Amino acid sequence: MHISIVDQIDLNEAYQQLQSDSAGGVNLFVGTVRDHAQGKQVTKLVFEAYVPMALKQMEKIALQAQQQWPLEGLVMQHAVGEKQIGEPVVVIGTSSAHRDASFAACRFLIDELKKTVPIWKKEYYQDNSVWVNAHP
Amino acid sequence: MHISIVDQIDLNEAYQQLQSDSAGGVNLFVGTVRDHAQGKQVTKLVFEAYVPMALKQMEKIALQAQQQWPLEGLVMQHAVGEKQIGEPVVVIGTSSAHRDASFAACRFLIDELKKTVPIWKKEYYQDNSVWVNAHP
Amino acid sequence: MEILLFGITREIVGQNQLTVPTQDRPETVGKLKEWLAQQYPALQKLSSLAVAVDSEYADDAQPLPSGAEVALIPPVSGG
């Protein structure tokens, strides 16, 4: 498995790391910066991570996925720092002999990452900014 | 939507075509040549398509997906010709504001492509070759 | 009438295209399938055999007008 916190997402590297002669299906999910959120125009995002703990949590999730599905490859990259509209901020990649496993594991990994990995997103709008999810 | 039958899959082109400021999630599924099938060692594959009909069928499936899910982008590339172990043979891409739609549409598109698009795969093993699915 | 062949149908017939003699010319997709079954019994061993008319899947009742592009579609295996 290849787990990293990076300044720039590298989709080609992720695809290379998923390559395996035994894999027939490769899934990539890329989370990108959307121009709107909560009905507001977004100007940019800033991501911050508690890096050692984020890597540990990502590894836990990855191990869970490997136990649940027969995976050939697994990649999780999350970016930190300032990101503009359209830029990738996270890539989740899975590969397996048959596509059922890679699809299911890819979905599981991004869902779990969003729930437990200590990474924080600050959304900047025209007039203010907020830490996403911080308040009810 | 971007639908094509190609000699070489271009994953970066697919990703570029899925870019949209309104998209927060991008899904890519890449089908690759596995080294084994039906318990046999595969040496290579050859793909053949009835091109005009394949494009028409792919377009139909793509329209169905667009009706079912709010997609920002949609890509289907299928390769023809001889492909070696590890090479990509199909890429399906979807993007949408939220990931539920892009995940579901990506899965739908590859499943439907395999059912109805007139493309044929010949598997070569050490000692013989077969047209996949041809016989019961 | 010319019939386009792909995949295993091309190997069964031994040609890239199949010509149906004028005197045998089938009026419908169903009639064409009957003629093919007689001429090439190996086609009946396939898991399925569809016919496309002008690049669309066609059912047995569909007529085969002259000038239509007709193709045999053995079981697909893309992806």
Place this chain on the structure above:
Amino acid sequence: MEILLFGITREIVGQNQLTVPTQDRPETVGKLKEWLAQQYPALQKLSSLAVAVDSEYADDAQPLPSGAEVALIPPVSGG
């Protein structure tokens, strides 16, 4: 005892790290949360506030040995 701060907790406290005075030193995660609630009432308005000890989520009963790396984890929003 030093507490690492991230995201909105850093803004609420107004520093990158928080020092708990020796005389207030909490023995458990639960005690630390009580102390924080008193010192920084704005922390109670968050959707949730977890504490990590040595890079692992910790429950209220968990002790805080000296030398442990302690961090506040406000609601995460990665991805």
